[in-house]
Amino acid sequence: MYYQVNDVKLFVRQDGERNPAIIFLHFWGGSSRTWEPVTHLLKADYHCIRIDLRGWGASDKPQTGYDISSMAEDVLLLIQELQLDNYILAGHSMGGKIAQAIAAQKPEALKKLILVAPSPAVPTLLPDEMVKGMLQAYTSIDNIQFTIDHVFEAPDLSPDLRRVVVEDMQQHNTASLTAWPGKAMNEDVSAGLSGIKIPTLVIAGGNDKVDPPARLAEDVVARIANARMVVIPGAGHLSMLQAPEKVAALIKEFVREV
Structure with missing residues (x-):
């Protein structure tokens, strides 16, 4: 279903009806489909809301609005x-940075925060050659396959899941493709992070080279008062696709904690 917010139509998938609602935000190159293996296991217990962020999936792809603040405002x-009055945010990678920016605003209805391989709220400064590589990562099928296997460390994806990821990585325009490595990744949206008081779960992949556990411990967990981290051994950057049962179990346990 489509919803008009700001200047864009966002495509949103909803499953389940029980509170709390869990809002799932995807990575740069993903879509609402990225989270489907996890929400399939959670929808009987929670209202699962998956969003195609602006510029990706079936949502509008404008030429502007790809800074973290604008995407947070969309959400x-x-x-x-x-009309949600009791919700949890679950953000992956770029979606995790957006989720941190939202949580830093301390919305009253936000009860918990789940960050899966999140990009930190502080800038991720990379050498020019790495940025150039990111800009080429989704420009051909060969580059996409290489990124999945050797950057995201997810060679174990099933053929069906790999097909979904490959398709999603092609659903962009030039602005949405270039904005993350060109600008948003380098933004500092950490103001207010130390004031987050809600329980926060950080899920890291043991083999993740993009947002490795050591960096998440330093730049995410240490900056949020009530955060703790769990590492999934053997998972890369796409743990919700590589180990959906484990991710879903961690989320369910965390949501149920008083």
Whole structure:
């Protein structure tokens, strides 16, 4: 279903009806489908909401609005539209940075925060050659396959899941493709992070080279008062696709904690 927020139509998938609602935000190159293996295991217990962020999936792909603040505003306006008064944010990678920016604003209805291989709220500064590599990562099927196997460390994806990821990585325009490595990744949205008081779970992949556990411990967990981290051994950057049962079990346990 589509919802008009800001200047874009966002495509949103909803499953389940039980509170709390869990809002799932995807990575740079993903879509709402990225989270489907996990929400399939959670929808009987929770209201699972998966968003195609602007520029990706079936959502509109404007030429502007790919800074973290604008994408966070998209999500907050969608929450208003859906009239949610009890929700949890679950963000992966780029979606994790957006989720941190939202949590730093301390919305009253946000009860918990789940960050899966999140990009830290502080800047990720990379050498020019690595940025150039990122800009080429989704420009051909061969580059996409290489990225999945050797950057995201996810060679174990099933053929069906690999097909979904390959398709999603092609669903962009030039602006959404270049904005993350060109700008948003380098933004500092850490103001207010130390004031987050809600329980926060960080899920890391033991083999993740993009956002490795050591960096997450230093730049995410240490900056949020009530955060703790769990590492999934053997998983790379796409743990919700590589180990959905484990991710779903960790989320379910965390949500149920008083």
